[in-house]
Amino acid sequence: MHWEGEKRRRLKELERAIERGEVDEAAIPVLETLNSFEEYCTTSSCSGRVVVLHEPEVGDKIGSEFVAKWHEPPEPEEVREAVLKAPEEGITWVKAQPPLFHVMCRDLEAAVRLRNIASEAGFKASSIRSVKSSKVIVEILGGERMDVPAKVNGKLTLREKAWDSVVALCNDILRSGHERLSRLVEALKGLSR
Amino acid sequence: MHWEGEKRRRLKELERAIERGEVDEAAIPVLETLNSFEEYCTTSSCSGRVVVLHEPEVGDKIGSEFVAKWHEPPEPEEVREAVLKAPEEGITWVKAQPPLFHVMCRDLEAAVRLRNIASEAGFKASSIRSVKSSKVIVEILGGERMDVPAKVNGKLTLREKAWDSVVALCNDILRSGHERLSRLVEALKGLSR
Numbered sequence: 001m002h003w004e005g006e007k008r009r010r011l012k013e014l015e016r017a018i019e020r021g022e023v024d025e026a027a028i029p030v031l032e033t034l035n036s037f038e039e040y041c042t043t044s045s046c047s048g049r050v051v052v053l054h055e056p057e058v059g060d061k062i063g064s065e066f067v068a069k070w071h072e073p074p075e076p077e078e079v080r081e082a083v084l085k086a087p088e089e090g091i092t093w094v095k096a097q098p099p100l101f102h103v104m105c106r107d108l109e110a111a112v113r114l115r116n117i118a119s120e121a122g123f124k125a126s127s128i129r130s131v132k133s134s135k136v137i138v139e140i141l142g143g144e145r146m147d148v149p150a151k152v153n154g155k156l157t158l159r160e161k162a163w164d165s166v167v168a169l170c171n172d173i174l175r176s177g178h179e180r181l182s183r184l185v186e187a188l189k190g191l192s193r
Numbered sequence: 194m195h196w197e198g199e200k201r202r203r204l205k206e207l208e209r210a211i212e213r214g215e216v217d218e219a220a221i222p223v224l225e226t227l228n229s230f231e232e233y234c235t236t237s238s239c240s241g242r243v244v245v246l247h248e249p250e251v252g253d254k255i256g257s258e259f260v261a262k263w264h265e266p267p268e269p270e271e272v273r274e275a276v277l278k279a280p281e282e283g284i285t286w287v288k289a290q291p292p293l294f295h296v297m298c299r300d301l302e303a304a305v306r307l308r309n310i311a312s313e314a315g316f317k318a319s320s321i322r323s324v325k326s327s328k329v330i331v332e333i334l335g336g337e338r339m340d341v342p343a344k345v346n347g348k349l350t351l352r353e354k355a356w357d358s359v360v361a362l363c364n365d366i367l368r369s370g371h372e373r374l375s376r377l378v379e380a381l382k383g384l385s386r
Contacts, residue, residue: 058365059337091362108301112324127320127332131305139320144252147340152358162350169284169342172251 002134003106007041010104014042024049024071026178030101033188039110040103048099048142048177050074050170052082052150056090067092073171076163088154096170098142099123099177104135111136117191121184142180144173195327196299200234203297207235217242217264219371223294226381232303233296241292241335241370243267243363245275245343249283260285266364269356281347289363291335292316292370297328304329310384314377335373337366 014031017023023031026047034040052067068074068082079094086092105111111128118126118140125141146169150158158166207224210216216224219240227233245260261267261275272287279285298304304321311319311333318334339362343351351359 058362059369108324115323127322128324129320130308131301131321145340146342147338148342149339149359149362152355152362155355155358157352157355157359158350159352162345162348165345165348166342166350169251169345176252 006104007035010041010043011035026071026181027099027101029185030099030181033185034101034103037110037188037191037193039106040114041105042101043104043137044100044102046097046100047071047181048174049097050079050167050174051093051095051097052079052086053093053095054086054090055093058091073174074167076167079167079170080163083150083156086151088151090153091149092151094146094148094150094166094170096144096146096173098125098145098173099140099181100142101140102129103138103140105138106135108136111138113191114138114140117187118184121187122180123184140184142177144176146170146173199297200228203234203236204228219264219374220292220294222378223292223374226378227294227296230303230381230384230386232299233307234298235294236297236330237293237295239290239293240264240374241367242290243272243360243367244286244288244290245272245279246286246288247279247283248286251284263367266367267360269360272360272363273356276343276349279344281344283346284342285344287339287341287343287359287363289337289339289366291318291338291366292333292374293335294333295322296331296333298331299328301329304331306384307331307333310380311377314380315373316377333377335370337369339363339366 024047027045031042031045034042050070054065054067056063067086083092105114115126115128115138123140124143127139129137129139217240220238224235224238227235243263247258247260249256260279276285298307308319308321308331316333317336320332322330322332
């Protein structure tokens, strides 16, 4: 009863977020498939993205801020411009981040099943993130990523000619994450209900 | 009985690996502390490292090979030389990788306890990686890392002047991982037995 109520409330929130355009397109089929199972309920999602992130110093998560985010492959020039306009002091990162889904599971058995299927579908970094008596959180996470310190204390680290190839690699990672999401949806459909 | 036997066997293996110098120094106090608990048994470890890794293409784990590895902060010139001598085709990465420990736990409760204490000690990416009836594997993992594609199809991406700052950042990540290992050891010592 507790589970059903919480799932219903979260699905309503998700519906509103989708209506407001806050959920990236490529994540939606995965969310729908996961939520169609009684024992799973998604709590957050990202289909993978390229970001420009500024940190006053390495690991300062509190002081960090996003300068730009893309869920679809950006142009090299867009990424370069975002890096140029970031603050001078500190570190400006260009990051390609893999797909990431958090899924509340009704019990540990359901969580183990989901982690295993995600891992087999290519999300090798998937794991159980927390276990409480009433619910278990699974993180579905891809393994490929890139974290380039593109500006350090006002100095650009990349050669002018390298922007194209570095952003192309980011975009490869983004696309391969999207492809894997389709594999995950197929794999989930094969799960018995 | 099964658990005790397997733990004894694994500790013997670890002892031999330490004697052969195959275990990085900074990992040893963590391994010793973890193994001093009845319910935990380490199965692999890395105290964090800087690596130069060559991949024929993004995500090709099978074809990838290490060109160089350091468990203590390398000099910028050493890293640059390793990148230069890597194969031309494909992608040569300079990576700073966080500390990573795999710990077999006797039961789920012990695993949840370990994951939580590791997370509180700064290993935010820690998780339960697999759950089987007889044992549970916890991954203790730091969150900070760097993955720079330093040579793409024969072309260096970094400016000559940027090697110092990029390698300095790698080394900051390496050092902050080592500091966190000390915090983890202290936190573990506070766990009741």
